[in-house]
Amino acid sequence: TGGGGNGSGGSDGGSSLTPDVPSGTPETVETKYWREWETIDADEPPLDYSATAGAVLDPVPLEFSSEDDPWMREHALMVQRGLDALGIETQLNDRPLNQLYAQSWDTKGLEAIISMSTHGPDPQRGLDPNPLLMRRTETSLSNYDNYYHPDLQEVLTEQSRATDRTEREELVAEAQRIFSEDVGALITLFPDIITAVNTERWSGYVQTPGNGPTKDSFVWSEVNLQPQTDDRAYIKGVTTSMNSLNLPWAAGGAEAKRLTFIYDGLFDATPDLEVVPALATGGGFVDDTTVELTLREGVEWHDGEPFTAEDVKFTVELYKEHSSTSQTPFYEPVESVEVLGDHEVRFNLKGPDAAFMTQRVVRSVIIPKHKWEDVENPSQHNPESPVGTGPFTYENWEQGTRFEVSKNEDHWMFDDDWRADVLGDQATTGEGVERVIWINVGNIDSMIGSLQGGEIDAIGTTLSNSQADRAASTAGVEKMTSGNFAPLDTKLMFSCPLVRDKEFRVALAKSVDTEGFATDVLQDRATVPSGENPISDLTPWHTSDTTHYEFDIDGAKSNLERAGYTWDDDGNLRFPNGDAWAAFVERIQPGNMHQRRDELGQADFS
Amino acid sequence: MSLLDITDLTVTYSTDSGTVHAVNDVSFSIDEGVNYGLAGESGSGKSTLAEAVLGLLPGNGSVESGSIEFNGRDLTGLSERERRDVLWEDIAYIPQSAMDSLDPVMSTGAQIRQAIQTHRNVTDDKARARVRELFEIVGLDPDRIDDYPHEFSGGMRQRVTIAMALALEPDLIIADEPTTGLDVIVQDKIIDKILEIQDRMDSSLLLITHEIGVIAETCDELSILYGGKAMEQGSVDNVLVNPTNPYTMGLKNSFPEIEEGDQDPVSIPGSPPNLSEEPSACVFKDRCPFATEECEASHPDLVDLPNRNHRSACHHVTKAAQMRRDATDPETWGIPDSHDESDRGEVLLETDGLEKYYEQSQPLLDKLRGNDPNYVRAVDGVSLRVRRSEILGIAGESGCGKSTLGETIALLKQPTGGEFVFDGEPYEHYADGNMREFRRKVQIIFQDPFDSLNPRQTVRQLVGEPLTIHDYRTEERERAIVETLEKVGLTPAKKFLDQYPHQLSGGQRQRVAVAKALVLDPDFLICDEPASMLDVSLKVNLLNLLRELADTEDIGIVYISHDLASLVQVSDRLAIMYLGRVIEEGDVESIAAEPKHPYTTSLLAAAPEKDPTVDRDRVLLDGEPPDPVSLPSGCVFAPRCPKAEDACRESEPGLDTVRDGDHRAACYFPDGETPDADGLADDRSDSTYGDPEFSPPASGDSASD
Amino acid sequence: MSEFQRFLAKRLAISILLTLVAVSVIFVVLRLLPGSPFESLVTAGNLSQQQITEIRAMYGLDQPMWRQYLSYLQSILLFQFGYSILRSQPVWGVLAPRLVNTLILLVPALVTTAVLSSLLGMYVGWNRGSKLEKLSIIATTFLRSTPVFITGILFVIVFAYNLELVPAFGMRSISASPEGYVETFASLDFLHHYILPFTVSVLYYSGDFLLLARNGVVEKRGSEFLKLHRAKGLSEMQQLARAGRNSMLPILTYFALRLGMIFQGLILLEVVFGWPGIGRELVLAIQQQDYPLVQAAVFIMALAVIVANLVADVLYAYFDPTVSTSGGGAA
Amino acid sequence: MSTETKPEAELKKRVEGVAETLRDQFTFLRRDRLAFAGVVIVAAFVFLGLLGPALAPHDPIEHTVRDDAGSMLRLSEPTGAAPFGTTAYGKDVLSQFLAGAQPTFIVGLFGGIGTGALGFLVGLVSGYYGGWVDEVLMRLTDLTFSLPFTPMALLLLTFVTPSVWLMTGIIVAFLWKMPARVVRSEVLSVRERTFVKSARASGASDLRTMLYHVAPNVLPIGFLYTAYGIAWAIAAQASLAFLGFGDPTVTSWGRMLRQVFESGNMRVAWWWVLPPALGIAAITTSVFLIGRAYEEVINPEIQTEQ
Numbered sequence A: 001t002g003g004g005g006n007g008s009g010g011s012d013g014g015s016s017l018t019p020d021v022p023s024g025t026p027e028t029v030e031t032k033y034w035r036e037w038e039t040i041d042a043d044e045p046p047l048d049y050s051a052t053a054g055a056v057l058d059p060v061p062l063e064f065s066s067e068d069d070p071w072m073r074e075h076a077l078m079v080q081r082g083l084d085a086l087g088i089e090t091q092l093n094d095r096p097l098n099q100l101y102a103q104s105w106d107t108k109g110l111e112a113i114i115s116m117s118t119h120g121p122d123p124q125r126g127l128d129p130n131p132l133l134m135r136r137t138e139t140s141l142s143n144y145d146n147y148y149h150p151d152l153q154e155v156l157t158e159q160s161r162a163t164d165r166t167e168r169e170e171l172v173a174e175a176q177r178i179f180s181e182d183v184g185a186l187i188t189l190f191p192d193i194i195t196a197v198n199t200e201r202w203s204g205y206v207q208t209p210g211n212g213p214t215k216d217s218f219v220w221s222e223v224n225l226q227p228q229t230d231d232r233a234y235i236k237g238v239t240t241s242m243n244s245l246n247l248p249w250a251a252g253g254a255e256a257k258r259l260t261f262i263y264d265g266l267f268d269a270t271p272d273l274e275v276v277p278a279l280a281t282g283g284g285f286v287d288d289t290t291v292e293l294t295l296r297e298g299v300e301w302h303d304g305e306p307f308t309a310e311d312v313k314f315t316v317e318l319y320k321e322h323s324s325t326s327q328t329p330f331y332e333p334v335e336s337v338e339v340l341g342d343h344e345v346r347f348n349l350k351g352p353d354a355a356f357m358t359q360r361v362v363r364s365v366i367i368p369k370h371k372w373e374d375v376e377n378p379s380q381h382n383p384e385s386p387v388g389t390g391p392f393t394y395e396n397w398e399q400g401t402r403f404e405v406s407k408n409e410d411h412w413m414f415d416d417d418w419r420a421d422v423l424g425d426q427a428t429t430g431e432g433v434e435r436v437i438w439i440n441v442g443n444i445d446s447m448i449g450s451l452q453g454g455e456i457d458a459i460g461t462t463l464s465n466s467q468a469d470r471a472a473s474t475a476g477v478e479k480m481t482s483g484n485f486a487p488l489d490t491k492l493m494f495s496c497p498l499v500r501d502k503e504f505r506v507a508l509a510k511s512v513d514t515e516g517f518a519t520d521v522l523q524d525r526a527t528v529p530s531g532e533n534p535i536s537d538l539t540p541w542h543t544s545d546t547t548h549y550e551f552d553i554d555g556a557k558s559n560l561e562r563a564g565y566t567w568d569d570d571g572n573l574r575f576p577n578g579d580a581w582a583a584f585v586e587r588i589q590p591g592n593m594h595q596r597r598d599e600l601g602q603a604d605f606s
Numbered sequence B: 001m002s003l004l005d006i007t008d009l010t011v012t013y014s015t016d017s018g019t020v021h022a023v024n025d026v027s028f029s030i031d032e033g034v035n036y037g038l039a040g041e042s043g044s045g046k047s048t049l050a051e052a053v054l055g056l057l058p059g060n061g062s063v064e065s066g067s068i069e070f071n072g073r074d075l076t077g078l079s080e081r082e083r084r085d086v087l088w089e090d091i092a093y094i095p096q097s098a099m100d101s102l103d104p105v106m107s108t109g110a111q112i113r114q115a116i117q118t119h120r121n122v123t124d125d126k127a128r129a130r131v132r133e134l135f136e137i138v139g140l141d142p143d144r145i146d147d148y149p150h151e152f153s154g155g156m157r158q159r160v161t162i163a164m165a166l167a168l169e170p171d172l173i174i175a176d177e178p179t180t181g182l183d184v185i186v187q188d189k190i191i192d193k194i195l196e197i198q199d200r201m202d203s204s205l206l207l208i209t210h211e212i213g214v215i216a217e218t219c220d221e222l223s224i225l226y227g228g229k230a231m232e233q234g235s236v237d238n239v240l241v242n243p244t245n246p247y248t249m250g251l252k253n254s255f256p257e258i259e260e261g262d263q264d265p266v267s268i269p270g271s272p273p274n275l276s277e278e279p280s281a282c283v284f285k286d287r288c289p290f291a292t293e294e295c296e297a298s299h300p301d302l303v304d305l306p307n308r309n310h311r312s313a314c315h316h317v318t319k320a321a322q323m324r325r326d327a328t329d330p331e332t333w334g335i336p337d338s339h340d341e342s343d344r345g346e347v348l349l350e351t352d353g354l355e356k357y358y359e360q361s362q363p364l365l366d367k368l369r370g371n372d373p374n375y376v377r378a379v380d381g382v383s384l385r386v387r388r389s390e391i392l393g394i395a396g397e398s399g400c401g402k403s404t405l406g407e408t409i410a411l412l413k414q415p416t417g418g419e420f421v422f423d424g425e426p427y428e429h430y431a432d433g434n435m436r437e438f439r440r441k442v443q444i445i446f447q448d449p450f451d452s453l454n455p456r457q458t459v460r461q462l463v464g465e466p467l468t469i470h471d472y473r474t475e476e477r478e479r480a481i482v483e484t485l486e487k488v489g490l491t492p493a494k495k496f497l498d499q500y501p502h503q504l505s506g507g508q509r510q511r512v513a514v515a516k517a518l519v520l521d522p523d524f525l526i527c528d529e530p531a532s533m534l535d536v537s538l539k540v541n542l543l544n545l546l547r548e549l550a551d552t553e554d555i556g557i558v559y560i561s562h563d564l565a566s567l568v569q570v571s572d573r574l575a576i577m578y579l580g581r582v583i584e585e586g587d588v589e590s591i592a593a594e595p596k597h598p599y600t601t602s603l604l605a606a607a608p609e610k611d612p613t614v615d616r617d618r619v620l621l622d623g624e625p626p627d628p629v630s631l632p633s634g635c636v637f638a639p640r641c642p643k644a645e646d647a648c649r650e651s652e653p654g655l656d657t658v659r660d661g662d663h664r665a666a667c668y669f670p671d672g673e674t675p676d677a678d679g680l681a682d683d684r685s686d687s688t689y690g691d692p693e694f695s696p697p698a699s700g701d702s703a704s705d
Numbered sequence C: 001m002s003e004f005q006r007f008l009a010k011r012l013a014i015s016i017l018l019t020l021v022a023v024s025v026i027f028v029v030l031r032l033l034p035g036s037p038f039e040s041l042v043t044a045g046n047l048s049q050q051q052i053t054e055i056r057a058m059y060g061l062d063q064p065m066w067r068q069y070l071s072y073l074q075s076i077l078l079f080q081f082g083y084s085i086l087r088s089q090p091v092w093g094v095l096a097p098r099l100v101n102t103l104i105l106l107v108p109a110l111v112t113t114a115v116l117s118s119l120l121g122m123y124v125g126w127n128r129g130s131k132l133e134k135l136s137i138i139a140t141t142f143l144r145s146t147p148v149f150i151t152g153i154l155f156v157i158v159f160a161y162n163l164e165l166v167p168a169f170g171m172r173s174i175s176a177s178p179e180g181y182v183e184t185f186a187s188l189d190f191l192h193h194y195i196l197p198f199t200v201s202v203l204y205y206s207g208d209f210l211l212l213a214r215n216g217v218v219e220k221r222g223s224e225f226l227k228l229h230r231a232k233g234l235s236e237m238q239q240l241a242r243a244g245r246n247s248m249l250p251i252l253t254y255f256a257l258r259l260g261m262i263f264q265g266l267i268l269l270e271v272v273f274g275w276p277g278i279g280r281e282l283v284l285a286i287q288q289q290d291y292p293l294v295q296a297a298v299f300i301m302a303l304a305v306i307v308a309n310l311v312a313d314v315l316y317a318y319f320d321p322t323v324s325t326s327g328g329g330a331a
Numbered sequence D: 001m002s003t004e005t006k007p008e009a010e011l012k013k014r015v016e017g018v019a020e021t022l023r024d025q026f027t028f029l030r031r032d033r034l035a036f037a038g039v040v041i042v043a044a045f046v047f048l049g050l051l052g053p054a055l056a057p058h059d060p061i062e063h064t065v066r067d068d069a070g071s072m073l074r075l076s077e078p079t080g081a082a083p084f085g086t087t088a089y090g091k092d093v094l095s096q097f098l099a100g101a102q103p104t105f106i107v108g109l110f111g112g113i114g115t116g117a118l119g120f121l122v123g124l125v126s127g128y129y130g131g132w133v134d135e136v137l138m139r140l141t142d143l144t145f146s147l148p149f150t151p152m153a154l155l156l157l158t159f160v161t162p163s164v165w166l167m168t169g170i171i172v173a174f175l176w177k178m179p180a181r182v183v184r185s186e187v188l189s190v191r192e193r194t195f196v197k198s199a200r201a202s203g204a205s206d207l208r209t210m211l212y213h214v215a216p217n218v219l220p221i222g223f224l225y226t227a228y229g230i231a232w233a234i235a236a237q238a239s240l241a242f243l244g245f246g247d248p249t250v251t252s253w254g255r256m257l258r259q260v261f262e263s264g265n266m267r268v269a270w271w272w273v274l275p276p277a278l279g280i281a282a283i284t285t286s287v288f289l290i291g292r293a294y295e296e297v298i299n300p301e302i303q304t305e306q
């Protein structure tokens, strides 16, 4: 399903021109890897799409998975309409989600020119720009689209080592500007997190970006909720179930998030995505590769054992030794850990790592040494009853049906003042919840029914706007919406000659009516970024000073026209021909692909 | 007052294609202690009548009119419950096919016990005791009452049903073809048993059969049914000795008998009437050679013949004597009398010590150990010789290896030993790539006319297929087909060409099967009981056809059958088989008149007589043939032979032990010869062996020397 | 060795061979196809290449195929299903409760339907052409031929959504937190959730039994032996009982076969009703590409079918007095 | 029938012969009203299967139904604009229903025919030749019996992009066992019939005997199981699609149900559930009803009395 054949075009619809090629210019440009990518097998390109002078464009494959988000197909249709307006035929590939991902596992790169998927609202993506930006660098395993921009590469590399905050912010802003201007991808929107909760029984839901009040990435709602009735058990309906009680070796399922309720990290993040102390109360970089932290005193594990620096050291070493799967970002840059005192540790890093304090130590999970040291094979260990220091104590888990924790009274998060500091306006006071129970309700329909029937107090997954409205039609149930920092990333495959033409990319960006889509389909429950900027304005790293290519079909068309593209009588777009073709070939050369026509001093071919 | 009084009984079946008038105005009565026979061709309504009496008509059958009075009570008016009380208590039933009529998942004893306990309030123990008693009466081992039906042979199962019928000592036993499908020896034993017991219990018997001979031997009175009508009834002595109805005559004449071996039996041409309408004319008129306009007008009533217990339904009953005379002449029935003499030609097929052993499947373990497998010696050293224009009959009990022999000489099965020469070439010649040639020259006709034709092919395809296969007369295919069809008497052939087998009658089908065999102009024909499934009259037709073919086409024929009587009719020479061996061989006349081997004698003796005045001596063989896997040493027949001596058990007599010209037998103590002085310890003098009670062959007509 | 023992030995050998082949097929399908549970981690950008390699080594995925195969064979045939990749616990620990949930739903359903539908089938077979016969045939044909999830959905819409008689989803009410099987299953709440899926499974299975029984009785009804029973003066009911007894064998063997398939659960039914059974678990495991779990589940299912087949054949040979034990057996 | 004097005439006759047999065999439809209703439904389904997409008023995926104000009509009950209502994102259910008939039809038809044909061939060869051929083929069916269909199909579909043809292939690969067994046992009994022996006696080769004599006599069973195969294939395809393993690029009835179920709108949007659900139920039931009636024709033992 790799896309159009060879650039001869013409055969299926549209009439191509006779190629007219200035000497020294190839008549056809093939899909090609322009750099040596470790992740990409250049001999066996997953995508084969060539450009031929004067030829009508082959259909452009558009890839997505309708399992990704219910409206994802609508989104693909929007992109399709954009391309259609430009006279480009498209071919929609609706793929099973796992296969969409499998392309990355096989590390052969994307198999379609345009491929869209949403990024998960992993809290760390809201805290630090690295998770979303570093994948645009040359060596990232997650760079599937063969994107390479020398300037961006430089800026990103620099910022990843810049431990100085202001310096880094500047660099990150620069990176956003470069990427947006270059149309490195189509960052169409940040979909809102919509859910519904019972506000008659509980007050004090905390809206967290990317998480809403009810998802499991943050624990703020649960520690802040105040019962309005005598029942202090807060029941959350979910559709996914935890696979095990082994957080560090979880494969990223629901357990990786839900179990963090039991544990603490070294630092935590507020609903405003600011870093606040948790098990560590202070400290920071001593030099570029050394971090020293002071740990909170008086903290006890749920079984009564005291928490010490030994636990931190043990945790990191265990993770490293047995390759913890869920805590990779935390321990990855750490070379070694030293215990400086009962409540003081030093991390020696492998290299300068800017994100260490802003991302990696935040919501990391520290496990008790006394529980884990005798575990023979931690990756296959399923603790009977996990012990942490977190705000909630493990009570019971029934695979596939329920997970139950109870309040850890002594935890600092239940200190009203502390919460007032961190949560600001959203903070409440009172006795709080006694228990939090996750119940797997399996399907959305029953979940809405259960919420309306009062069997559950909140829905722990995202709903569509209309579902939330339906749920909220019952008294006592309210729809809740919060912003999101994880964008919908519409990746462009840069091995493809067409994509490498910046004029085309700009035209593409102009042809996609994201605003209209957000209004019409998502009923405005999404944020449309200004420009192709993956860093959301919810995060402190965001810059609004980015190039924004407005939705403007005519503008897009005239861009193409000036770049030498033409249309046949049926309105099918053709590659440039003659001199314009030579200009096209010039534009897509490795050094030039981030420059527009006029920057290269090319003529206006319209 | 008679026991069972049937008056004007009419039974119909409703079917998709209209009403079937199966029984039309039949009346008769059975007195206490009387054996009553019901005879007629297939489809004449015999079973229907019996079922009507028993109230067992299938859902679509109903008694339209008439009454069935049993001991003065009209059975037709009984409620379901009242009828259940009569059933078995008063009227017991021996159903048509013993093989299927026992409940397969209930032990035989339990089935009988159930019959007892349904009607009598007795304890289980008492019932069991009764079952044991019954088993003994019918000659079964009382210890086997807990065995399931499939553990018994067909004959034994039939005895179980008889035992069941006797359980409550009913006043009337209705036996519907109790012996059909069994071979003569078993049939004879069963009939004997029924008679013996019924005599002892003094009950009446309604015996249904299409074998006139059986009735002649067992019954006092009978009715002949045809097309649901009683054609003739009365005492057996009257009806069968002096039939007054053309149908009875035809039926009787077509029943072959051994002593008539020299005569061609006469058949009734045509097929049974259409029962879809109530008969308005004489039902037999279409096939009756004596039919006149009068017969068209109405069906004749049964009229009492003066002074005798004899009634007949025929418009021409007054001319009975004349008709009787004419009826014996085949020409009367429109059958050409074709008795060309033809000399037997050169030897076509010769086998010497031919063997066909079946290896028994063996557990893997034994195979690994290298144990020799057991063999079923289905054909065990058979030496035969068949000439052109000669019909060799092969007879023997079921399971003696007749079919295997037939298929082996047809090379459908590979012989496992012995010599085989056909047309001068040995088996190896054919096996070595010349099988096509062999297949063209040798054809085989199988037993079952209903099954030997592919139901999805038309007659043209059926008969034409061998031509295609052998690329024979392909340029004049159609003509070859038509010719052959006409040769076997399917005229006009055109009419049949596009018909499918299901559109043909049984006789016609069998003829198509013959045509299929003949279309290649074979030299040699093997017939494996081709007539055993056919009604008597059809059977006769076929025998005549084969005889004619042998005579006119110079074909050598092997005719296999367990029906000795028809073999005697058709064959030139006979070979008697027992357990894979030929134990006697010779000219038909010689064997029929003077059997040498005690087994042949009993076979001959078991065949029923259609003349009730002849008293036949039964020769009842004990037991069943031994297991062909572990044969006894010495003469294989010794365990059942009433004359067996030590010598017989020690060594096996060769076929040449007795020799009388062409007539040979494998017996140390042949019948008809004075045995050695010490060899005659004949304490079973109730059976007379070797009494040449068969009338000597009339000279002249036969195709023999 | 008796004939029967010989038959048994042969049948057993075949079953063992089949098991081996089936197990190998499962292996081939699982290993030769691309994909792995760590994809989502990689996609999320969490794992480095080296870590991926380490994890693969941990699960033996880096070994040569034949070595993986051997160790796989060894462990699976010893019922050592190993550890679930995603659940950090023994596979059996994951599957066992699911299996219990499936069995508790389907075994009673199967038994109920086998008894009731067979009886009904015999009855309507005896009363050929009755209205009841027509009706039951249409109904069971509909229920049997329609995919079970559609019946399930229709029932949910009618009985749960519109009539609101029963809950639409799940095995226990969401607020229940029973401990142990007894508490789980011995409660009104469970019963309340149980009725709908139970009814649907009963109805779903009913078709086969009904038709088997009906056809059996219809065939027997015209048989000679029944005529003889009738002639003996047995009452209608007794005759029906005999006809029924004679049609029992296919029903019995079919029951055994179905029982074997019950370990597969009714995947679709479990999905529709949110029944936490083995079928639903398997779908999940497949989606997550949890090799050990999938292979164990499929192995259990295959084994159950093979054993049931064996049992059916042996039952057949054992109970049918007329079947020759050398010949093989049931379809 | 290789050499013929008048091949056309012969051919014509043969065709007529076959037609007659078929006519004979299909007369049951006149008697059995249920089966007749089934035929009507099947005919309607075939019609939809062939022309459904062309009849659909809108594109089932791309077109969005809008109200007068131009905004998307979400989850609308049947109205004039959308006679069967709309889906959560304003798609026309009627169009989806019509277009969805096609993949259902294709899988049903080819899955059924493939199942019937493959099973028939295997059963025929296995039953006719017996011996080790039979042993091997029967063990193969045992194997497909013991591998659970749904899980295996799901496994395969997880890794390979599902397409209608792939589904058909998988369905055939798993379902052929049913007809194979039945046909085989039928062949076993036909093989013993005299006319087969007779064909061999007249010198017919194995192939000829098998094709001309055995095969035609088990063909009805083959037809019957092809019919059942169609119903099974439709059911299997719908089931797989419902579990989310169907071809995502194609609207099929099973996939429609998947979408309602997943979208969490089953409780409200009955108009979205019923067309595909009833469509599948009707077609599978009809095929079975016809099959059952036909079975009674070819197995007179269980024929309904009139």
Ligand SMILES: Nc1ncnc2c1ncn2[C@@H]1O[C@H](COP(=O)(O)OP(=O)(O)OP(=O)(O)O)[C@@H](O)[C@H]1O
Residues within 6 Å of the ligand: B013, B014, B015, B020, B022, B040, B041, B042, B043, B044, B045, B046, B047, B048, B049, B058, B060, B061, B210, B275
């Ligand atoms: N259930 C039935 N439905 C319709 N017609 C039937 C039925 N049973 C018998 N017949 C028809 O009734 C007629 C008489 O059948 P019946 O069985 O009484 O004959 P029969 O003399 O016993 O023959 P056979 O010697 O073959 O047993 C036949 O034409 C037969 O086809």
Ligand SMILES: Nc1ncnc2c1ncn2[C@@H]1O[C@H](COP(=O)(O)OP(=O)(O)OP(=O)(O)O)[C@@H](O)[C@H]1O
Residues within 6 Å of the ligand: B358, B359, B376, B377, B378, B396, B397, B398, B399, B400, B401, B402, B403, B404, B405, B562, B628
């Ligand atoms: N294929 C076979 N394998 C093993 N034994 C066989 C086979 N065919 C026949 N037999 C056995 O060989 C013996 C002779 O059988 P055959 O069929 O030749 O007898 P028959 O004389 O034709 O009997 P009938 O009169 O019943 O047709 C029997 O004991 C039979 O059980």
Ligand SMILES: [Mg+2]
Residues within 6 Å of the ligand: B046, B047, B048, B096, B176
């Ligand atoms: Mg009869």
Ligand SMILES: [Mg+2]
Residues within 6 Å of the ligand: B402, B403, B404
């Ligand atoms: Mg025979």
